[in-house]
Amino acid sequence: MTPLPGLADLRRFADETRAMLQRQDIPETAEAQERYADVVRLLKELHDRVEKPVTFGVVGEFTVGKSLLLGSLLGRPDLLPVEERKSTGNITVLRLRQAPADPDGGADPDGGAATASGVTHAGPVAEVHYLSEEQLGSCVRSILDDLARGMDKEHAVLGAGHVLGGYDPFTDPRGWGPFDQWISCLWPQTGPEAAAPLVDPIQISATHVAAATELCRIRDAHLSQTGLLGTVRRIDSRLVRDALDHGTEERVPKSRPRPRIEPFGADQVETDKEALARSFMLIERVVFDVHVARDHWDLHRLLDEHPLQFLDFPGIGGAGSYGRDTHLSRSELAEVHTILVVLEARRPGRRGVEDFWGMLVQDQRTPEALAKAALVAANMFDKVLVPTLPHGALHKNDMLQRSDALNGIHVHADKFVKGRESAVVLTSSVSAIRRYGLPYADLSQKTRDEIEDALHKLDQGPQARWEETAVRFHEADPEGPWARRLREADGDGGVRALQLLVERQLRANGVAQKLERAEVSRGKLWQALLALQYQVRQDLCGAEPGAAEYDELNARMREYRLLLTALLTQLQDLRGLAGPAADGAPRAQPADAGAEEGRGALPSSVVGLAAPPGPVSAADEVRREVYEWTEWPQLLRRARSDKKGLVTKSQNPDSLGRPRKPPPGQSAAPPVTHSSADDSRAYIDKFTALVTARLVKDREQLEEWLDGWQRAWSDAFAPLRAWFEEPATPPLLREAFLAHDGDPAAVESRMSVLWTALDPGFVVREQAERRGAGPVADEDLAARFPAQADHTLPWHHQVPDLDPMTESQERHPLLLAQLRQYVADAAASQVTSRLNRLLTARVDDLVDHYEEAARFLPAEDDMSPSRRPPVAPEQGHGRDEGDEGDEGEGDDGDEGDGAGHHGGPGPGGSGGPGHPGGLGGQPIDELIRDWRHA
16 A cells, blocks of 8 residues: 555545444454454544644653743743652643733633733643543553563562463452552561561562552552543643642652552542542543743744644653553653653753653654654753853864763754754743743742742843853854854743744644654554455455455566566676676576566666676776876886986895984884885785775675665565555465465465565575675785785896896886786786676575566466355355356345345445455455555
């Protein structure tokens, strides 16, 4: 199934899938019902991802000021509580609205006194979404499994895996009993009858004890609630805030928590703060409508184009923040389009936030998509010390190194934005409060005191603390981001810069990222539909493929054959680059399969693919490199300075006569560390180095080409791979191949070969692993040099003088030119022969593999449905197998005996033989047929 062009098509696909489900009869078997449930679940996920607003997820470690920053961004620092919460944090959704202008002022919508017009505020009613029983059970099982694994690793004698592994208190008839009994080993036992513990509780990790405590709180809330799970309650916003903000408290009790059952239901949580607080462990998310003051952030045009919401995730590392937060965050992060990572500006390298980042890759997100979806705020920047910079010019990196904080932001922010410097901003809620006079009266006294202390410190210093540093950054890196960032932090704590960053991200990538998330859901839904289609065929239609299925099978095999013909033709052309086969025999032609189509046309994904490194071009480059050696012009200069035009001999060091003073730093008798240009060893060393380096380069270029080749052909084979992966395809292929050659073992071999050939990446990787890296040059490469090793050349001082005629021949520049040509030819020959062998081996391997696949393909239209005896009506098909003339032509409502369960054939459907509304005619068949090539 090819990618769809936009959200409108995805919406239409979801609507048609929903309509199909209303018409499709689903078999009563467990497998079919399970596949149906998968389709319904994924259809809802696709619908939600198409319809939901663009979502910014705000994540960060505990105590980095994340919630205070989010409130400051929206114009109300006290919009959200910023202290530690009871038991753990929660996921808060802020749906943004533009507050209407009110020139006369008005009452605070939260119930306060009269306020200035357009004050940012939360709506009067919040939505509290409770976990369903299935979601809560999944969360509890996840925590139990983690606890069992951790305890077994550290204290296997306590048998955590035996008791808790695979245990589910929601389905186990014993309920929470096994858990309650087992956790007694985590706390000290008191009383005269207390037995000696197997493990001293003091030796048990606090993390494990805290996880058990969290489970106890979930247990108490679960057993106390009535009718809350899976519901959404609309509750007064102020009541929600008060109930879920309890400040700090003791997180891990000193003794085992006994079950504490205090019943509450829907009526109590909507009116009673204490009941709402007790239900906290059952809450999935809390949703507020936030009306943003227009004079703080004008959003009305942006929100008309793109509805927007923020998801404030629990702070990582907070007390009581264990398995529940992680489980909920993992599921919610799958719905996030852009991730705003909040780092602590003084210590940005803390690792906790990377746990959240790792969750994002679990829903089929690529690193490239994540980098485009990331924004970074280095928060609490008002607490960063201004570095002292020395006078004089400094490089940007030198200035960054002068501040651990700035350098840390530079390094760690890039982990998320991958070079997108414009996606990083320096922020400070305190600076924003000072600049805009933002309210913070609703925060706790402790937090208000901290803000006022920070404001006092800022007021004691210069108004522009970072201006001088910003000027130095601008001088060192005029186009860089640091001067701008520092000035923005000085101005309003980077709040306006962050607002603009959110707007740019929303306009540039919001719809694309929303479409990317929806595309993932569409792909999962498509696979679920194929699985459901297979079950429908199995259970309603007997899974007996008819002519329509075999027509598609033959069409797919024809497509496969054409692609293989094109691929083998391309590989045969590449063989021409490498010359004859290693044994000198003529090259084999492509396999007969597909020969009738002639030279297959290359798929569009392969057109324009660069050729691998060729021996001819490699030889030319090597010859050019040899001709550029510095030894040749050095020797020619000696010939030009000689009266006879001959290459003069080198000077004998022993004949220098008078002693000479060595240069500074050199001994009186410097050792000879390399051969001179008058010795063949100098040329041999350069010869072997050149050939070896060239072979390494050629191998790297060949591997790079193979990587591009397999990617291009993987794209070409993608539709066939998708068809092969459909649940109905393997059974159809097995039946067709078994009818063709009757050998089950041969059928499995054929299936394996054809499936493997559709994954060129696997073929190339397997080939590389089997061959290994191999030596780049053999040990006797020096022997390939066209002169004797360690041999003095005619212009060496040790060569005795000969008669004038011989000297003029031996030291003539023409001999030098011949030596240069011989060396160049020898180097080119070695590179060419080795590259030929390398290229031939890789291409021949690919040819062998794909020729085998071509041999396993059936001939044109060779697959046809087998003849089966008629099926009697009492066997459930309603009429005889051979009675095709009246198919679908009965009276209205008369579909034949037993056919009513199947449903009638849809428009354009072709029911399988003997199956009214059978294969090809079920509503799900029509949907898949209509959208397969959409």
